[in-house]
Amino acid sequence: MSDQKTPRKSAFGEVKGHIDALATGFKYFVDPHRMTLDYPAEAMELPKNYRGFFRLVDEKCIGCSLCEIVCPSNAIVMMQLPVAQSPAPQAGAQAPARPGPKVKKRPVVDWGMCIFCYFCVDVCPTEAFEPSSIHDLSYFEESEYRPTFEGFLKLPESPSKNSKKVVAKLDEKNGIKYEEKGDKE
């Protein structure tokens, strides 16, 4: 590579290049083509099958650990939770043959590690994961972010819940333009 040299421009060509660059910059300074989405105020409407956050339906889960095994990013951890013991058997009623398990295993997802591949949703034999179309999530404190079983039972609240939904459209002049949903439909 050392013998390759960039083609030398003439002095005039270099000066012209600088002037062209400055002129282009000035053109954009006077007439800006902004592509930024004003995010919390307006949010992009994503396709319907775009995989979002999901929650656990505790009643359906059988604690089989398949989701933990299949998870490629090790985001799922099986937690051991104490089971509320059934009330003591009444006199005369037949005692259960075997006492129920004292702990149950339930999956908990760390959203910081999840890659949203949905392998766990697909592999679940009882369809205990309930998918949703929520794609954005934000926390104010680190403690809110730590994965807990109680937190996994309900869907996270989206920060763009009340924002205006827009659709990205290709635009010849601007590159990308955001239109309000329902303009063209």
Added chain:
Amino acid sequence: MMTFLYFIPNSWLPLLESAFYALIFPGFVAILLLAFFIIWFERKAAARVQMRYGPLWVSKRTGGIIQLLADMIRFSFQEFIIPQGADFIPFVFLPGLLLAFSVLPTVFIPIGPDYSHIFPSNYSLLLAVAFTLVIPVYLVALGWAADNKFSFIGALREAYLLVSYEVPFILAVASAFLLYGSLDLVKIVGIQEGTLPGIILNPLAAIVYIIAVIRATGRVPYDIVEADSELVFGPYTEYSSLMFGFVMGVPYIELYSYSLLFSVLFLSGWAPVTGIGFLGGLILPGIVTFVKSVIVMCFLVFLRAVYPRYKLDKAVRAGWSWVFYLALAALLLSAVVSRVLW
């Protein structure tokens, strides 16, 4: 003049004028407000060109102009950390010294024709240039004192660029001196008022001056010293809290004094407006000079939106080759023009 201040003894008036000059306009308060404006403008202009919004959420109606104020309040509540290996006294006191020396050249640069009774000097150009050239020495010392590899590399780069760009800068100023035949900046503006602005008389010197200023203040094509993608923040890496605010403001204040000198040397200073007395001879022409230098500053910070960063070796090579040749050509042009005109 100043009849509304009838209760103040006449002998105090020069002192009051000097105090106003140093503290309010074009001194401390004006520089502070200007630094706030120019940092906001830099970020906003770069954002407009790069298809973004820039600072917006602090006071959305004004386009985020008080963003820096919010940042400053945040800085002032942070802890000032002194690294264990740092040289305590230089590390703590050099930022203040740097700030003082970046403001100091403005003392010698007149902003109006009646400036000579505030600071009478026949060598104001020499003094202003001399005091601008002191700053890099402190910058190198500051990078050395912090005991951090990024600071150290930044200081070394500053030293490399110093020797390559100080020579064209001094040659550009020397060609201005050769052109006007005077070191008194008030006289220099008088000569430009009589003929043409210096940027038309000697455009080469103006171009070399601008390039050297971009280098000296670390604006974008030559922001090699700070280089935030390679060295974290160059010599200033270890500074935190309010001290970071100080060192961040230093290049902008430097930029102000260089631009003021540029507008006096090459843009004929206060040219359309002249007069005598405090108001007519200092403040009104001062506003004209100030606006001219603000426009120069806006152009210099606008370059951030257009250029990528030069490599160190390319910048040094440019400083010793074509910028140097251009400076020599400017010197020659000055000699020719001054022979033709007077």
